[in-house]
Amino acid sequence: MEGRKEFDEKDWQQILDRDSSAQFFYGVATTGVFCRPSCLSRRPLKENVRIFASAAEAQQAGFRACKQCKPEGVLLTNESIVDSMRALLEKNRDRNISLEELGRHVGLSVFSAQKKFKAAMGLSPLEYQHALRARELRSSLKKGKTVTDSIYDAGYNASSQVYQGTNLGMTPARFAAGGRGEVIQHCEEKTKYGWLIVGSTTRGLCWLALAGTKSEAVASLKTEFPAAALKSDESLGTFIRAAIATVEGGKESDLPLDLRGTAFQLRVWNALRRIQRGKTLSYGALAKKMGIPNSTRAVARACATNRVALLVPCHRIVGTDGSLTGYRWGVERKRLLLEAEGA
Ligand SMILES: [Zn+2]
Numbered sequence: 462m463e464g465r466k467e468f469d470e471k472d473w474q475q476i477l478d479r480d481s482s483a484q485f486f487y488g489v490a491t492t493g494v495f496c497r498p499s500c501l502s503r504r505p506l507k508e509n510v511r512i513f514a515s516a517a518e519a520q521q522a523g524f525r526a527c528k529q530c531k532p533e534g535v536l537l538t539n540e541s542i543v544d545s546m547r548a549l550l551e552k553n554r555d556r557n558i559s560l561e562e563l564g565r566h567v568g569l570s571v572f573s574a575q576k577k578f579k580a581a582m583g584l585s586p587l588e589y590q591h592a593l594r595a596r597e598l599r600s601s602l603k604k605g606k607t608v609t610d611s612i613y614d615a616g617y618n619a620s621s622q623v624y625q626g627t628n629l630g631m632t633p634a635r636f637a638a639g640g641r642g643e644v645i646q647h648c649e650e651k652t653k654y655g656w657l658i659v660g661s662t663t664r665g666l667c668w669l670a671l672a673g674t675k676s677e678a679v680a681s682l683k684t685e686f687p688a689a690a691l692k693s694d695e696s697l698g699t700f701i702r703a704a705i706a707t708v709e710g711g712k713e714s715d716l717p718l719d720l721r722g723t724a725f726q727l728r729v730w731n732a733l734r735r736i737q738r739g740k741t742l743s744y745g746a747l748a749k750k751m752g753i754p755n756s757t758r759a760v761a762r763a764c765a766t767n768r769v770a771l772l773v774p775c776h777r778i779v780g781t782d783g784s785l786t787g788y789r790w791g792v793e794r795k796r797l798l799l800e801a802e803g804a
Pocket of ligand 1: 500
C-alpha cells in the first residue's frame, strides 16, 4: 500500500482549504508524516502528497502520525464530524440550522448528529448557535454599536433570545495559526504563586500562565501566539485578581474565555472546568467522567495543552495515588494552588 499518488483536484483543494469535512488522510513523501487535511501545518508540495483512506493505511505505508493534528485513533473521526457540524453552524449564524439539515450535512441521522455534537461540545447544536451569537453580541457591543444593532448583527430574531445565550467562550471560527492578524492585550502581576500573565482578545481570555519573572511571563505569551500583535494593558489586572479568587475561594469567575482547540480539546477543557475547587481527579477518573474511559492518554494530552491556567483548572488533576505529577507551569506552583484551595 503506497497511497494514491494520482488524486482528484477536489482532494487537493480540500487539503489547501484545510477542510475539516474531508474524509481522507494525506502523507507527505518527503517528511514521512501523515496528516488530516484540516491540519494547520504548512501545505506540502502537491507532488509529494499521497492520499490514504484511513490512518491505518497511512501507517502501514510507513508514515508517522503528525504531532499537531494527531490523525490516528477512532476519536478523531468523530472529531472531524463534529468540526464539520460546527463549521456549518458558524457559517450560518443568521438563521437557525435544523437538526435535519445538520444530520444531512454529515450523513448521520438527526439523533446521532445531535448526540455526537453534544458529547463532544457539551452543548446541543441549538445551544451552540446561541453561544455563538452571544459572543458576537459581546464583541460588537464592545466596538460601540447600539444594543439593537448588535442584536440584529449577531443574528438574533428577538432580543429575548439573547439571554438564553451562554458564556462558554469557545472560538468557533478556524483561527489563524499563532494568532495572525490578532491583537492580544496582556497584563502581568506578581502574586504569591509567581508572576501571572493574562492575554485577552476581544472575545475573551486566551492565555493565563504562571512564570518566574515578568519577562518570562511575556515570553510565554509570545511563544504561544507568535504571529499576534501584543499590547500591554494594565486594566486587565482585574482578570488576574478574578482568576486568583477562583483558587482562593472568592466568587466563581464568569470571565469570557477564548479557548482555541479541537472539539476534543474543548470537551476536555470544559470537563476540567467542572471540577470544583477543593476537589482533585486523576486523568483516568476524568476520562471516565467524560464517558471515554479508554482515552486517558488523549485526555492527558489535552490537559497538557491547556492555555488558561486557574480558570481551566488543570492543576486539579493529580496522580491516582494523590501525587502531584506534572504541571505545565511548575509542580511547586501546582502545590501552592492546591494548598490555597484546601484540596
Ligand atoms: Zn498534521
